[in-house]
Amino acid sequence: xxxxxxxxxxxxxxxxxxxxxxxxxxxxxxxxxxxxxxxxxxxxxxxxxxxxxxxxxxxxxxxxxxxxxxxxxxxxxxxxxxxxxxxxxxxxxxxxxxxxxxxxxxxxxxxxxxxxxxxxxxxxxxxxxxxxxxxxxxxxxxxxxxxxxxxxxxxxxxxxxxxxxxxxxxxxxxxxxxxxxxxxxxxxxxxxxxxxxxxxxxxxxxxxxxxxxxx
Amino acid sequence: xxxxxxxxxxxxxxxxxxxxxxxxxxxxxxxxxxxxxxxxxxxxxxxxxxxxxxxxxxxxxxxxxxxxxxxxxxxxxxxxxxxxxxxxxxxxxxxxxxxxxxxxxxxxxxxxxxxxxxxxxxxxxxxxxxxxxxxxxxxxxxxxxxxxxxxxxxxxxxxxxxxxxxxxxxxxxxxxxxxxxxxxxxxxxxxxxxxxxxxxxxxxxxxxxxxxxxxxxxxxxxxxxxxxxxxxxxxxxxxxxxxxxxxxxxxxxxxxxxxxxxxxxxxxxxxxxxxxxxxxxxxxxxxxxxxxxxxxxxxxxxxxxxxxxxxxxxxxxxxxxxxxxxxxxxxx
Numbered sequence: 001x002x003x004x005x006x007x008x009x010x011x012x013x014x015x016x017x018x019x020x021x022x023x024x025x026x027x028x029x030x031x032x033x034x035x036x037x038x039x040x041x042x043x044x045x046x047x048x049x050x051x052x053x054x055x056x057x058x059x060x061x062x063x064x065x066x067x068x069x070x071x072x073x074x075x076x077x078x079x080x081x082x083x084x085x086x087x088x089x090x091x092x093x094x095x096x097x098x099x100x101x102x103x104x105x106x107x108x109x110x111x112x113x114x115x116x117x118x119x120x121x122x123x124x125x126x127x128x129x130x131x132x133x134x135x136x137x138x139x140x141x142x143x144x145x146x147x148x149x150x151x152x153x154x155x156x157x158x159x160x161x162x163x164x165x166x167x168x169x170x171x172x173x174x175x176x177x178x179x180x181x182x183x184x185x186x187x188x189x190x191x192x193x194x195x196x197x198x199x200x201x202x203x204x205x206x207x208x209x210x211x212x213x214x215x
Numbered sequence: 216x217x218x219x220x221x222x223x224x225x226x227x228x229x230x231x232x233x234x235x236x237x238x239x240x241x242x243x244x245x246x247x248x249x250x251x252x253x254x255x256x257x258x259x260x261x262x263x264x265x266x267x268x269x270x271x272x273x274x275x276x277x278x279x280x281x282x283x284x285x286x287x288x289x290x291x292x293x294x295x296x297x298x299x300x301x302x303x304x305x306x307x308x309x310x311x312x313x314x315x316x317x318x319x320x321x322x323x324x325x326x327x328x329x330x331x332x333x334x335x336x337x338x339x340x341x342x343x344x345x346x347x348x349x350x351x352x353x354x355x356x357x358x359x360x361x362x363x364x365x366x367x368x369x370x371x372x373x374x375x376x377x378x379x380x381x382x383x384x385x386x387x388x389x390x391x392x393x394x395x396x397x398x399x400x401x402x403x404x405x406x407x408x409x410x411x412x413x414x415x416x417x418x419x420x421x422x423x424x425x426x427x428x429x430x431x432x433x434x435x436x437x438x439x440x441x442x443x444x445x446x447x448x449x450x451x452x453x454x455x456x457x458x459x460x461x462x463x464x465x466x467x468x469x470x471x472x473x474x475x476x477x478x479x480x481x482x483x484x485x486x487x488x489x490x491x492x493x494x495x496x497x498x499x500x501x502x503x504x505x506x507x508x509x510x511x512x513x514x515x516x517x518x519x520x521x522x523x524x525x526x527x528x529x530x531x532x533x534x535x536x537x538x539x540x541x542x543x544x545x546x547x
Contacts, residue, residue, distance in 0.1 A: 027414060035293045035433040036414040077294040078323040082330055120326060177322045180359035181431060183438065
């Protein structure tokens with residue numbers, strides 16, 4: 001399976017659509033333990049990405065990922081702007097000048113994105129952040145792909161792990177980000193960053209399924 | 216939601232436009248990226264900039280002017296500004312003596328300022344940063360994102376702004392800023408929540424007989440909820456943890472800052488100031504300087520925060536130095 005720049009554009013368009021649909025849900029999650037702006041901020045960011053896409057000059061995979069990263073950093077604000085922005089920039093660097101990427105390169109790009117989020121946010125697993133959804137997803141993706149060589153099956157398992165990771169943030173005590181100020185009162189609420197990460201993982205699976213059908 | 220707005224998504228831009236017209240003698244407002252710059256700022260001094268989410272007015276834009284900030288970067292309501300804004304502001308105020316970034320300790324603010332400082336350094340601008348974290352309501356700071364930057368930020372911007380105005384170099388400005396942050400403590404409470412315009416609903420709910428103790432400045436709930444109490448008891452609740460934390464001691468001289476959260480009438484702030492003064496007198500702590508008013512707010516939230524800053528002679532001199540900004544003015 002080879003992923004092309006057109007597939008990346010489809011991924012970005014679908015993420016933008018889903019973020020808009022789930023804007024109020026993400027904001028509601030954030031209102032419970034943060035500052036009620038996660039959905040609004042991400043929607044602003046991905047809407048701007050959509051408005052910049054048509055006139056983008058570098059339409060390679062890395063160029064599109066870089067444009068997305070820079071746009072999120074410049075428009076989202078809060079913590080999610082630098083975190084998702086850094087993730088897309090690191091993925092762009094990992095892809096380099098490849099015109100298309102296969103499973104190994106996709107896994108390498110996602111791993112680089114996670115490392116970027118960990119470095120920028122100085123967070124690790126178990127702190128009730130987006131990392132709790134992303135890290136188990138990437139672990140599962142690597143294990144399953146290594147075992148089966150079937151990227152689509154591995155991605156399905158990864159998205160399930162991502163969902164489990166997201167749900168697992170609910171009983172956690174937040175120790176990073178604004179939710180940490182609530183102490184015990186952060187327990188029982190789903191982390192909004194984990195929820196938006198799950199949204200993106202679902203979209204990635206949808207696009208890969210389409211790629212597989214085409215291929 | 217009842218607000219004096221046209222559309223939630225235009226609140227920040229329209230407020231900036233109003234500010235630009237109202238204070239055309241003091242500030243210039245730049246758009247895309249948005250920042251407020253001091254009009255005619257001299258370039259033979261250290262540049263001092265700050266920024267943060269909007270909704271805390273007059274902080275920070277209201278503190279741009281002579282003797283305080285050279286520029287301020289307003290984000291969306293309660294959302295950190297983005298690195299482009301701080302980079303543009305840093306470049307605009309840099310005169311070759313370096314630029315000090317004053318950052319409140321919130322995850323988003325710290326990350327966005329950090330990225331801007333990296334970008335400015337890549338362009339050859341010397342940037343130093345100070346992160347304020349004076350909120351004693353955050354008890355377990357090892358297990359959280361750390362104490363939040365609140366009231367001390369206002370005092371620090373005034374004091375360091377005066378130091379920069381008097382010609383202090385970047386290292387000296389940073390050292391003074393760190394000393395102010397280390398010498399100040401704050402705590403706040405809310406009688407009512409506030410509503411972010413784009414969210415449309417309050418950040419939390421409070422019954423008529425309840426108050427939220429240990430709030431931050433972003434409409435987030437605090438550490439605990441209690442039954443409403445008389446002003447004297449609330450003053451004890453806020454002053455106690457502040458005094459114990461530094462700790463402030465008998466014989467100390469302090470700046471006592473009683474701050475309204477946005478929806479509190481001044482008459483109630485003076486009631487609270489009276490209680491705070493009594494508490495400090497009982498402990499033989501001298502109020503050398505004072506500030507009473509709504510300077511670091513949380514939209515229309517009703518409530519109050521106390522900030523105490525232990526003063527030394529240099530801080531007093533810098534506090535008294537002339538300042539002329541939209542929200543603070545004396546000596547000129």
